[in-house]
Amino acid sequence: MSETFVRVALDHPLPTLFDYRCDAQAPVPGTLVAVPFGKRSVVGLVVEVSAHTEVPADRVRTIEAACSACAPLSAEWLALATFAADYYQRSLGEVALPALPQALRDPARWARLFAVAPRFRLTAAGRAALPDALPARAAALRRLAQALAEAGPLDAADARALHPKAGATLADWQAQGWVEVDTDGGTAFDGHAGATGAQEGAPELARAMRPAPTDEQRQAVDEIAAAQGFSPFLLHGVTGSGKTEVYLRSLERLFDARPDAQALVLVPEINLTPQFEAAFRARFASLAGDDSIVTLHSGMADGERARSWLAAHTGRARIVLGTRLAVLASLPALALIVVDEEHEPAYKQQEGLRYSARDLAVWRAKQRGIAVVLGSATPSLESWWQAEQGRYRRLSLSRRAVAEAVLPSVRMIDLEEERRRGRGSVDGISGPLAAALKARLERGEQSLVFLNRRGYAPVLACDACGWLAGCPRCSAYVVLHKSEHTLRCHHCGWEARVPRACPDCGNVDIAPLGRGTQRVEETLAALVPGARVLRIDADSTRRKGSAQTLFSNVHAGEVDILVGTQMIAKGHDFQRVSLVGVLNADAALFSHDFRAGERLFAQLMQVSGRAGRAGLPGEVLVQTRYPRHALYHALGRHDYVGFANATLAERRDAQLPPFVYQALLRAEGRTLDAALAFLAAAGEALAQVPFAERVTVYDAVPMTIVKVANVHRAQLLLESASRASLLATLRAWQPMLRALKGVLRWSVEVDPLDI
Structure with missing residues (x-):
């Protein structure tokens, strides 16, 4: 019997896949697997299945387990991750694995994640007895009983959120015949059992109560709904013009035409998600109730984020609302993408994989052949230029939606x-x-x-000698937080108590500056x-x-x-x-x-x-x-x-983006000289790269804040009039960079926002 091997992507900077042997039937591409890597067990993603391997037989290890309970990621999603890895100059595993919830990246949690979770419901005896059996002041017990009465089957996690001792309480009520276990069961992520279903007629009621659209809103919605294939729209609307209403009505039209479709709505910051979620749940009452509208952002608990991600991955989530990380969610029926406040720098990841969620959203829409709506009162100049060139279709909302409201x-x-x-x-x-x-x-x-x-205040100062409170670990001043009586560095987190006097001259008359x-x-x-x-x-x-x-x-x-x-x-x-x-x-x-x-x-x-x-x-x-x-x-x-x-x-006269394309090589060393020497060597190596004559390389310079957490930083800027030439140069340059020594870390950023 011939052996079978799988090529697995791991969250590792080496731009290669890792070969493993399969003892049982080989998992299909897109499957999550637990594999040995060094002395650890880690989660990887199967990319290819092969009957051969070029790795010596004594060095090929065997996969430990496959996550069969989680449906494999699609070939389309793998193509998205592969594109992002190639464009942003990272390994496939550095894109694919961090895009998954942390709970899925821990093989020890798989059994618990996909185990059949007990769900509880009231019996007829419980409905009759519980209201009179609970003490008047037992608020937590009453919340638990009310949830059981209103929500039907209630899972253990939701019960614990209502009452800290829910397990013991439910066991007691079960012994008294007031509660029974729902025999249908369900996995731990089969939806929010505590949510109620929509009432009959709720969709019609929600639509009847929506505001009447303006002529401009109606025209924008009509154009988005009529779009065929890949259609990028730039929705330029003044503040208060009702861009959100355009999004809502576009989704209504989508779900009317395709009841099983999914939509992705991106917002720039976590604090904007609650109001957007409230608006979407109010409008789409027929979808609310299980996992049809979910949020995805970094502020969620691991289990909560895993629940939302799995709802999107299985197609149960019809609307996925999230920050930049949501652009890499698995959405098998994705039919519309909305990027609100598309100009925001928050869409660009500033550490690790430095990707632009807005740009990936546009590429993903092109990949699927669907519409993507970029909305803003102040579009980025890159998007505005695309519209000026006719690559994006511009939709305008020139007046505020409320008739009596005018711009200030x-x-x-x-x-x-x-x-x-x-x-x-x-x-x-x-x-x-x-x-x-x-x-x-x-x-x-x-x-x-x-x-x-x-x-x-941005800094504490001494008028007598000119002392300024600086961070001992960074080349930056520390910020005074008066209420906490502390000085805090906003770059590395260093903190100290406010000194009683100037540490240099002893002057007690130190004061905040700014x-x-x-x-x-x-x-x-x-x-x-x-x-x-x-x-x-x-x-x-x-x-x-x-x-x-x-x-x-x-x-x-x-x-x-x-x-x-x-x-x-x-x-x-x-x-x-x-x-x-x-x-x-x-x-x-x-x-x-x-x-x-x-x-x-x-x-x-x-x-x-x-x-x-x-x-x-x-x-x-x-x-x-x-x-x-x-x-x-x-x-x-x-x-x-x-x-x-x-x-x-x-920008055109100065030959700056969007008229040229840029990449930035950053180096971090124990000394500034080490970082600059690495960049100088990297610049010399670039001369050996094909296409390098089409790329302008600037001198290596220290970054504005040179030292952060005792690490010195410098940068080297590359620029080209051809995106293809720049990317080809970077691909050929990477092996040479990996061969260089002398720094703690280095990274390449494509389309940098901060230089």
Whole structure:
């Protein structure tokens, strides 16, 4: 009997597949297998099955187990992972395995994941006896009983979420004849047993209550629904124009035509998923109830994420809503992709596999021959250029969806003029902005103050000797967090207590320099007496679910002034916000990063769009020392088109993306000299690569923040007018890079956003 071998992809940087012997029937490609690798047992993905291997027989090991309970990943999904691996210059295993939930990458958890999970239901005796048998103050017991009564079969995991001692309680109720085990059973991921099914007539009711579409919305939905084959759309809609309504109606039309279809909806940040999920569940009530609408993001617990992923993989999930990692989910019936706020840098992974979820979404739509909708009020210049060239079909929403809602007026507060007239600011808040905040409070309206810098102050300083509080492990200053009385590095996480005196000269008069959201929150509480001030940033939303709670407080009208970073700038529909104040925007005007202006304009347009969404007159006040800057002029006119075309003309003259293609080689070493020497050797090796004459190589330079966590960093930029030449050069260059020594780590990033 001839032997059978499988070639397996492992999460390992070597660009090769690993051969293993099969004792039993060979698993088909796409199957997850547990294999020995060194002294460990790891999970790999079968890519090929063969009757031969070139590895010596004494070195070929045998697979330990195959995950037969999980349906194999499709050839289409393997092709997607293979494309991503080739384009982003990583091994197949470095793409495919991290794309799976952690629970599936642990062979020790397979049996538990796919075991038949007991599900409990009330008996007739239980329905009659339980309401009177429970103590009046036993809230957890009553929640458990109510879930059993309303949801039908309830699995053990959902029961434990309702009551910490659910196992013992259910066993007791079973002994009394009040509860029985559902003999139909089901795997641990057969759906949310606790969810209720849709009521008859719910779809019709949901559709009847939806807002009437504008003419522009109706036209956009009609064009998306009529699309045949691969159809990329750029939905350019001003803030508040109802892009979400276009997404919802497009999905309605899709499910009407194809009841078994799946849709993927991407959002840039985790904190946007709750409001999107609520909107989708309200509209698609007929789908809600099992696993038809699921979310996928990195903030989910392992089991929760595995449940959602498996629902998508098996086709039970009809709508998958997620952040960038969801673009690599297995979706066998995928028929429409939506990328909301497509311009957001958050769609680009900044560590490990540095992929762009937006770009992979477009490629995936092309692979399947379906429509992909990229929505934004401020599209990325790359997407805008694609539309200008006719490669994307542009759909426009030029007016706000609510008839009485208009775009807010935008006014610049000239800080230099305020100073010349002796009208100084109070800890960064100018007189006109303070007056506007007080006026909104008197009218019972909400205000939003935007500052894209968290913490109390960006640095602690000594006026006597010039000492600045720096991180001992990074070439960066540490941020003062006053409420916690700590100094914290936002790059490596190093923390220390605030010193009593300057460590260099002993001066006790050390003070914060600059301001962050914590300091602005404190200032506003004193400057606008009686105002309820709330701060939302990465520090105030560390706990799971805290962001959703804070945003709910804003929507409920329990906040008068909201202070925050970019977390509050996009996607949120604040109905009562009529004023937006912007602090410290000038810092990005003169950055060395050629994308800084584009990002600043997008941020300011997005945060401006939070004002005046429900018919209240909206106003945006931007504090600046450069009120005549062209970017601010375009912002005042809400003129994205003019800004985009002018910026694209500058990029064309300077030969910058999207008119050229770039890649970045980063090196990390114990010293800066080691990192630079590695990059110099890499640049010399590039001369031996075919196509290299079509690629421009720049000098190796230290990164802006040279040292992070005691590791020194440098970079080498490559550029070409031909994407094909650049990728071919990178493929040929990789073996030479692996042969070089002298650094801790190196990585290649294609289409870098931060240079």
